[in-house]
Each structure stands twice: as structure tokens, then as C-alpha cells.
Amino acid sequence: MEGPLIIGVDGSEPSLQALDWAVDEAVRRAGTLHVLHASRWERYESRQPSFGTGRGAMERYAEHIAAQAVERAHKRAPELEVTAEVVAQDPATALTEASHDAGVLVVGSRGHGTFVGLLLGGVSLPVAAHARCPVIVVRGHEKNVRSGFGQVALGVGDPERAAAATRFAFRAAELRRARLVALRAWRCPAHELPDHPTTDSEAHVVRAENELTAALHDPAERYTSVPVHAVQEEARARDVLVTASALSDLLVVGARRRGSGFGLQLGPVGHAVLHHSACPVAVVPHD
Incomplete structure (x- = not known):
């Protein structure tokens, strides 16, 4: 329970x-x-000084x-x-x-x-x-807090650790009768060089799409009433998530645990969305 x-x-x-x-x-x-x-x-x-027992x-x-x-x-x-x-x-x-x-x-x-x-x-x-x-x-903004957009955004990080946050996001979308936008950001190091060579990005796109498919497969079969839109994008994860938050009622991200057992450790993406998101943010511990 x-x-x-x-x-x-x-x-x-x-x-x-x-x-x-x-x-x-x-x-x-x-x-x-x-x-x-x-x-x-x-x-x-x-x-x-105390002068009584009240x-x-x-x-x-x-x-x-x-x-x-x-x-x-x-x-x-x-x-x-x-x-x-x-x-x-x-x-x-x-x-x-x-x-x-x-x-x-x-x-x-x-x-x-x-x-x-x-x-x-x-x-x-x-x-x-x-x-x-x-x-x-x-x-966040008033309309976002009042669930005025009918959308839940999910940041899909490490596919092997994304299960808890993904389940949480699907349930949140179902409870709100909202659609779920699942976001996977990726970056190609060669593209960040000043005079980068023309590099085929197809491998990065295929990998991101496969990771999204794997992360969403099981919860999508359980939460069949939730419309899902999967998006992969070459960009910094923090930028993709903060942008998505502007049209969302809730942004869901995962958080990893320290090996020492002292609780959750928020990485730079978690810190960024907590400081800059335009909507409420759910931080979900990894399984």
C-alpha cells in the first residue's frame, strides 16, 4: 500500500x-x-527565561x-x-x-x-x-501549476535506471488524463568542435530512439490510455527539459543514489530543472 x-x-x-x-x-x-x-x-x-510550564x-x-x-x-x-x-x-x-x-x-x-x-x-x-x-x-507559472496544459514531460536518462521515473510519469499522466512527452537528449562530440567535420548523426539518432523505445515499452503496455510522444534531440538535456517544462503540468526526472547510502545525489540536470523549470518538478529515486 x-x-x-x-x-x-x-x-x-x-x-x-x-x-x-x-x-x-x-x-x-x-x-x-x-x-x-x-x-x-x-x-x-x-x-x-521561563516563568511557567505553558x-x-x-x-x-x-x-x-x-x-x-x-x-x-x-x-x-x-x-x-x-x-x-x-x-x-x-x-x-x-x-x-x-x-x-x-x-x-x-x-x-x-x-x-x-x-x-x-x-x-x-x-x-x-x-x-x-x-x-x-x-x-x-x-513555475500559474497555468503550469494549475495543470493547464494537459501534458507531463519525462526526461529519460540512463535507460537501465529510468524505470522508476518512467512509471511515475505514466501514472501522473494517467491521473491527469494528460499526454506524456518522453524526451531523450544526446550530443555528438564531433559537432561541438569549432570546425567539426561533416559527421553522420544517424547512429546517435538510432541509439536515442532505441533507448526511448526500451524505456517506454513496459509502462506503455500497462498505461494504455496514456498518449505518448517520444522525442530525441541533439542538445543539452537541461535545455531540452527546461524548454519542455514551459508547456507541461509536471516535469519528471530520475535521481541516482550514492553508493554510500546517504540518499539521492542530484546531477547537473537535476539541479538545472529544479532551479529553472516553468512547471512543478518530480524527482524520482532510481530503483
């Missing part, structure tokens, strides 16, 4: 946008939603944020089962630990305390890099 969809909230506008997105996703999945708010309020309250103002404020999130979720989807939890812990650590029991983890692009100039927040990036379950960072 799939675990709950967990949403990290901090009361900021990006986290409220992520909360609304998570509510809709939980309804689509016919699952449950768990609201998690984490902050280190005891770090600050321990510096002040809870501190920071703790009460943390509980208020979680309660407000639950109320907002119920207003958006009265039938959805919503639970909440408040923990005195670093937010990135708390969400990463919660990912062990989650089906999907959802976070906003940035939250309170993040410098405006930063493209991605100090919580969303480490959570996407280290969580044990798929992580969706809700970011």
Missing part, C-alpha cells in the same frame, strides 16, 4: 501554493494528505501554521482525509526523515527566510536531493 502524500508547510506563499497543489494531487491519487510543519522553536525559546509563543505559532494548513486543505477538498504534525526539528531533516514512510513528498520552491535572489529554497533543494521517495517541488 502506498504511503500518504506528505506536504511540508511553513506558512509562506510558496508553501501555500504547494499545499493547494498537494491537496489536488492527493484527491487524484485517492489517498490521504499529511501536513508537516517543522521548525526549531526550542532553539529560540530556550534563550528566554507552551511558548513559537510553539503555539507552529501549531497555528499546521492548523491553518489543515483548514485550507479541508476547504479545498472536504472529502480528503488530512492529518497534521508539528515537530521541533530542522525542516529539511524532518522532511527527509518523513520521506521513508511517504508515497510522495511535496514542498514549495522556497519558504520563509530564503533570500529573494535565490532560485530555490534552502529546504526544497536538500529534500529533493536526499529524500527516499519521489519529491515534487511546486514551482
